[in-house]
Amino acid sequence: MRTAYSVQTVRSAERALMARLPEGALMQRAAAGLAAACAELLGRVYGRRVVLLVGSGDNGGDALYAGARLARRGAGVTAVLLASPEKTHAGGLAALVAAGGRPVAGDRGADAVARADLVVDGIVGIGGRGGLRADAVPLADAVERARAAVVAVDLPSGVEAGSGEVRGRAVRADLTVTFGTHKPALLVDPAREYAGSVRLVDIGLRPKLPAEPELEALQHTDVAALLPRPGAASDKYRRGVVGIAAGSARYPGAAVLAVSGALRGGAGAVRYVGPAGDAVLARFPETLVSDRGPKEAGRVQAWVVGPGAGDDASAVGEVLGQDVPVLIDADGLRLADRAAVRARTAPTLLTPHAGEAAALLGVAREEVEAARLASARELADRYGATVLLKGSTTLVADPGGGPVRVNATGTGWLATAGSGDVLSGLAGSLLASGLTARDAGSVAAYLHGLAGRYAADGAPAGAHDVAAAIPDAWRDVLS
Numbered sequence: 001m002r003t004a005y006s007v008q009t010v011r012s013a014e015r016a017l018m019a020r021l022p023e024g025a026l027m028q029r030a031a032a033g034l035a036a037a038c039a040e041l042l043g044r045v046y047g048r049r050v051v052l053l054v055g056s057g058d059n060g061g062d063a064l065y066a067g068a069r070l071a072r073r074g075a076g077v078t079a080v081l082l083a084s085p086e087k088t089h090a091g092g093l094a095a096l097v098a099a100g101g102r103p104v105a106g107d108r109g110a111d112a113v114a115r116a117d118l119v120v121d122g123i124v125g126i127g128g129r130g131g132l133r134a135d136a137v138p139l140a141d142a143v144e145r146a147r148a149a150v151v152a153v154d155l156p157s158g159v160e161a162g163s164g165e166v167r168g169r170a171v172r173a174d175l176t177v178t179f180g181t182h183k184p185a186l187l188v189d190p191a192r193e194y195a196g197s198v199r200l201v202d203i204g205l206r207p208k209l210p211a212e213p214e215l216e217a218l219q220h221t222d223v224a225a226l227l228p229r230p231g232a233a234s235d236k237y238r239r240g241v242v243g244i245a246a247g248s249a250r251y252p253g254a255a256v257l258a259v260s261g262a263l264r265g266g267a268g269a270v271r272y273v274g275p276a277g278d279a280v281l282a283r284f285p286e287t288l289v290s291d292r293g294p295k296e297a298g299r300v301q302a303w304v305v306g307p308g309a310g311d312d313a314s315a316v317g318e319v320l321g322q323d324v325p326v327l328i329d330a331d332g333l334r335l336a337d338r339a340a341v342r343a344r345t346a347p348t349l350l351t352p353h354a355g356e357a358a359a360l361l362g363v364a365r366e367e368v369e370a371a372r373l374a375s376a377r378e379l380a381d382r383y384g385a386t387v388l389l390k391g392s393t394t395l396v397a398d399p400g401g402g403p404v405r406v407n408a409t410g411t412g413w414l415a416t417a418g419s420g421d422v423l424s425g426l427a428g429s430l431l432a433s434g435l436t437a438r439d440a441g442s443v444a445a446y447l448h449g450l451a452g453r454y455a456a457d458g459a460p461a462g463a464h465d466v467a468a469a470i471p472d473a474w475r476d477v478l479s
């Protein structure tokens with residue numbers, strides 16, 4: 001499991017660790033890891049031109065100490081100071097100068113950046129707020145124009161460390177070297193996009209961090225442990241039956257796609273109710289199609305309601321009234337009565353994309369995209385339900401707090417009509433086989449993202465291709 005902690009938690013863990021170590025030891029660990037990553041990126045250090053962008057805090061101190069290490073290995077190092085030398089990290093600046101590095105004032109930074117092989121962004125780290133300040137913006141512009149590789153120290157300067165929001169200008173890095181633990185901004189878009197690839201340097205912080213992180217990202221082994229597997233005593237009912245109440249005369253394809261995901265999600269049987277039974281059977285004859293409403297359809301262990309449902313609110317109401325886990329997607333989100341969702345005692349999983357989440361929250365879509373973490377949490381609390389917010393990083397938030405799951409296995413090729421229907425069927429099937437809403441949602445997002453990669457493999461793929469690739473993703477996770 002990859003985890004990220006809030007700034008407040010990182011700070012208190014750092015304080016606890018620092019109390020037991022000699023002064024400056026943590027920063028030396030950070031700088032050593034940073035310098036090693038820079039050297040690796042440069043290939044050869046001797047004779048290369050390195051430019052440090054140095055803010056007034058410890059983030060600048062890290063950059064200066066790392067710069068000193070690179071200077072000792074023969075790099076030409078220029079430190080662009082955003083603050084006066086008196087306000088710059090004193091120990092770091094002295095070390096850089098002693099190693100032969102050259103400090104220059106901020107207004108001479110752009111020229112240095114233009115000639116650099118490597119830029120190290122130490123403007124601001126976890127102490128930053130609200131995008132880059134005006135005096136740092138010309139440097140960020142110069143970095144974007146330059147050919148140099150860009151390494152961010154701890155975080156790309158200008159992003160909001162704790163939320164992943166970007167409220168103004170921020171530096172775009174090729175690599176971010178972060179210390180002790182990931183910060184939420186490194187896992188959640190839009191900030192994640194600014195970070196490039198991320199390398200975590202161990203500075204000994206882990207034992208001081210609490211058991212419960214702010215964010216969790218499942219890895220292969222975590223997903224493998226959660227995947228349902230039939231045992232010798234299994235039969236199709238014990239494996240779980242998932243009910244799909246989806247599709248309409250106008251959108252029969254949504255039903256077919258939800259069923260295609262559900263058939264690959266581990267449930268022993270898929271039951272379908274709705275007006276698209278013929279289309280479903282033509283494609284998937286193994287589906288148990290019922291011509292009655294959800295209430296009379298026979299036993300299911302979990303329902304999926306809403307994909308392509310049009311304006312038929314009755315199925316949504318019927319499904320919400322049943323005491324089994326329910327996943328609500330697409331049109332179902334608009335049709336579901338919030339009080340009825342809140343009143344449920346069995347788990348409910350809502351799976352909106354940013355536009356649907358915005359409509360439920362009564363804000364603009366852009367606001368949800370800018371503040372994904374806060375939006376998912378807010379929606380989970382308003383509905384008293386688990387929320388899976390889809391997008392380039394998919395988030396799964398439980399009501400009442402706790403770590404939010406984040407998934408980044410996906411690819412932009414998944415942004416194709418109907419791929420969300422496949423996800424809802426897949427997640428519903430996992431719910432029926434007994435996973436919690438939070439596990440079902442995050443495991444489904446993980447497999448769906450991998451399946452999208454397999455299906456696309458560098459070229460466009462349709463939603464049905466994504467569904468067909470789920471077994472490959474499943475095997476990959478178990479291998």
Ligand SMILES: NC(=O)C1=CN([C@@H]2O[C@H](COP(=O)(O)OP(=O)(O)OC[C@H]3O[C@@H](n4cnc5c(N)ncnc54)[C@H](OP(=O)(O)O)[C@@H]3O)[C@@H](O)[C@H]2O)[C@@H](O)CC1
Pocket residue numbers: 014015018026027030055056057058059060062123124125126127128129130131132133136153154155158179203
């Ligand atoms: N603690 C530890 O054990 C370890 C910490 N480590 C490192 O310390 C970093 C945290 O250091 P920190 O606390 O000094 O804050 P930091 O991120 O440098 O920024 C504060 C300065 O930035 C300025 N500033 C603020 N906003 C701004 C903006 N939008 N745009 C531009 N400038 C802005 C603000 O200036 P001021 O308001 O004073 O003018 C303030 O002085 C952490 O990320 C990690 O790299 C590692 O060495 C490992 C051990």
Ligand SMILES: Nc1ncnc2c1ncn2[C@@H]1O[C@H](COP(=O)(O)OP(=O)(O)O)[C@@H](O)[C@H]1O
Pocket residue numbers: 330353390391392393394410411412413414415416417418419420421422423448
């Ligand atoms: N840029 C992206 N990167 C990764 N995954 C994405 C991206 N854009 C969309 N997705 C994923 O594709 C799926 C699209 O679902 P949705 O928007 O509901 O589509 P539809 O309603 O057409 O089925 C979601 O699983 C979402 O997370």
Ligand SMILES: [K+]
Pocket residue numbers: 059121122123124125152153154155156157
């Ligand atoms: K930084």
